[in-house]
Amino acid sequence: MALLSLKNLWVEYGEKVVLERISLDIAEGSFVSIIGPSGAGKSSLLRVVLGQEKPTRGTITLDGAPLPPECGPDRGVVFQRYSVFPHLTVLGNTLLGLEFSASPFTARLFGSARRAAISEAEAMLEQVGLADSRHLYPAQMSGGMQQRLAIAQALIKRPRILLLDEPFGALDPGIRKDMHALITRLWREHGLTIIMVTHDIKEAFSLGTRVLTLDKRRHDPHAPQRYGAAVVYDLELTRKVQHVPAEAGADEQVEVDGITIDRVGNN
Amino acid sequence: MRWVTAQPGRGRAILLGALPLVVLAFAYIVAAAARHSDNAADKILPLPGAMAAAMAALIFEADPLSGQYLFWADTLASLTRLGLGLGIATASTLCVGLVVGSLPPVRATLGPLVTAIAVIPPIALLPILFIVFGLGETAKVALIVIGVAPFMIRDVAGHIAALPREQVIKALTLGANSWGVILRVALPQAMPRLIEALRLSLGPAWVFLISAEAIAADVGLGYRIFLVRRYLAMDVILPYVAWIAILAVVMDFALSRGSRRLFGWAHGAAH
Structure with a gap:
């Protein structure tokens, strides 16, 4: 079963439709990159998953349980800036x-x-x-x-899911490369599930096991706010799928390099 | 060398800073000497010797009437009022400013009230304070509190409200509740701003203190200045004003140093 499920999700600000009919299943251990043009609702989608915003319609479930529309310790986040105190x-x-x-x-x-x-x-x-x-x-x-x-x-x-909102966007290219190596290593070692929003298509493909592209399917030139963005491409990069140990009992613990990840009763 | 990029060194900066003060003192002495050469009994611009003599009487000799050393009694009384007033203002700023800044519903409830109080000229409230609290210490302390607290609350609350939203979200994802965000995110970041607001409030606080003392008091720096004005005693007024300036500068300096020492992270320098 998918770790995170979005069903028929809509995000609207008044008249303006930002996201429409988003239905996604995100598997445990996947590294999902979200790309798309500016204003296509990438960050809105991330904010909804984070619980910072409430979707206008639709449901989000984490491990089958509906996700409350508030931030909690089951979802970690790294923003482009102001992430540290x-x-x-x-x-x-x-x-x-x-x-x-x-x-x-x-x-x-x-x-x-x-x-x-x-x-x-x-x-x-x-x-x-x-x-x-x-x-x-x-x-x-x-x-x-x-x-x-x-x-x-x-x-x-x-966290069950780590959300990254353009985490490397403000870094210079050399540092960014180091950070890519770091996040890939942490993802593998800790068995993380990551959703990353990025502007950098190369980064999206080199890091992700799955690349989602958000864009508007339809456009009304007289009412540009009428239609929201949806997932226009959903590419599984199967060759990189992380090896996730098979699901076992309710209190299964996975030891990865000295770090214990409680896969089931987490937080 | 261009003026906009010329950075004076530390020693030179102190020298440059002292220069206008020295010039001012020198100009005063020249003017005083000129007046005294015309009229040896001039009281408007007393010579330094006369000021020293007048002050010595207040500093070192007990007043025959009350048995007090007036200069020290005045200083103690004024500093007590100022300290109480600023202390209460700071404490209430911390409590009110913190919740107003951190909690949007509280901001919506109390924000307009704080703004409304802040725009009232505090001196206009002085008669009310005298009527309500009598002519004693309470009214004077209350004037200082009402005079500076609303400004400080607005400043600190505004600063907290302007903290990046990401910080609050991040704290919530780290398992914080609202109280945790206030305690570990808002409060520590409010502290340097609180000290900054206190420093900026020192000037107004002294204004309210001197005003209150001038109108109704029997001891205090402001009281003494307004008392001896009746006798044209510039030889007491000028040193008292200088003393007030020194006290204010010392307080400002101590607050600035304290903030740098305690909250080095907020001052950008090496720690």
Whole structure:
């Protein structure tokens, strides 16, 4: 069964139809790239999946359960900018997710719980190559390092789905290549399910296992807002499909390079 | 060298900054000396010696009537009022500004009220405060609070509301609830702005303090200035004004340094 299902989804802002009749099944472990011209609703689709916006019509289910229209820890996100908190160090940014869930009132950890969280955060920073920068503030880091941090920050919550909104769009080409290698490695090692919106067609094809193109099927020149975008191409790049272990019992745990991903009862 | 790119070094900058002050002091002494050569008993521009003598009496000698060292009693009274007023204003800014800035429904509810209060000239409320709170300390502190808190609340709330939406969304995806967002995202980022708002409020706060003291008080820097004005005692007024300026500069400097030390991330410099 698909991890994430969108059924007959419409997003409208008043008269303006942004997305129409989007029906998608996204399998666990896939890396879905979404491309399309500006204004084709790529980011709207991502915001709906993220829970930041409510679709006008249609349903979204995650693991068969309807997705509430609000953001939660089951969906991680990395934006193009402003994904990290400027007032926290690298370590503080990474710890934040653990602190929020552990203590809803103080949103902080103390004593041994904090030490355990720090070692978990440091292991995650090691994975994204920021182990030596843990005491820097985001303003002291390059754009690429900030995005690495944003990814570590999101992954420490073990999200079911990682949403990337043009995550590498503001980076220069060399750094972008490093980031592609990083995200591919993390995707493989952690068995992630990723949905990435991008402007870069090459990036979409080189990273994704599936490429979706959003565009308007119909266009009324007298009422350009009348028709929304839909999925016009849906390409499976089968040669790259990630090997996902077969579904087993309800509390199946998969050990991947020392990181435990709870595939079923997650969050 | 072009003027727009010329960066004076640290030593030179201090020198340049001191220059106008020195020129001003020198011009004053020349003018005072000129007036005194015409009229040895001139009170309008007292010479530094006369000011020192008048101040020495207030600083080092107890007042025969009250037994107090007036200069220190005035300073203590004024700083207490100012500290209380600014403290209450800062605390209420933190509480109100934080929720108004972070929670859109609260912003919709309280925003217009805060704006309405902020546009009232606080001095116009002084009679009401005197009627409600009497002529004691409460009214003076209340004037400072009402004078500066609405501005500070608007500034801090506006700053929080303008934080990138992505930060809130990101915090929610990290498992935060609204309280968590306020506590770990909005509050720390509000702090440097709060100190900045406090620094900008120091000037108005002093205005309200001196006004309140001028109208009804029996001790305080503003009270003393307005009292001795009756005797044309510029030899006390000028040093008092200079003292107020020094106190204000020290407060501003301390706040600025404190913010840099505590919230280095907000000041862009190396930590």
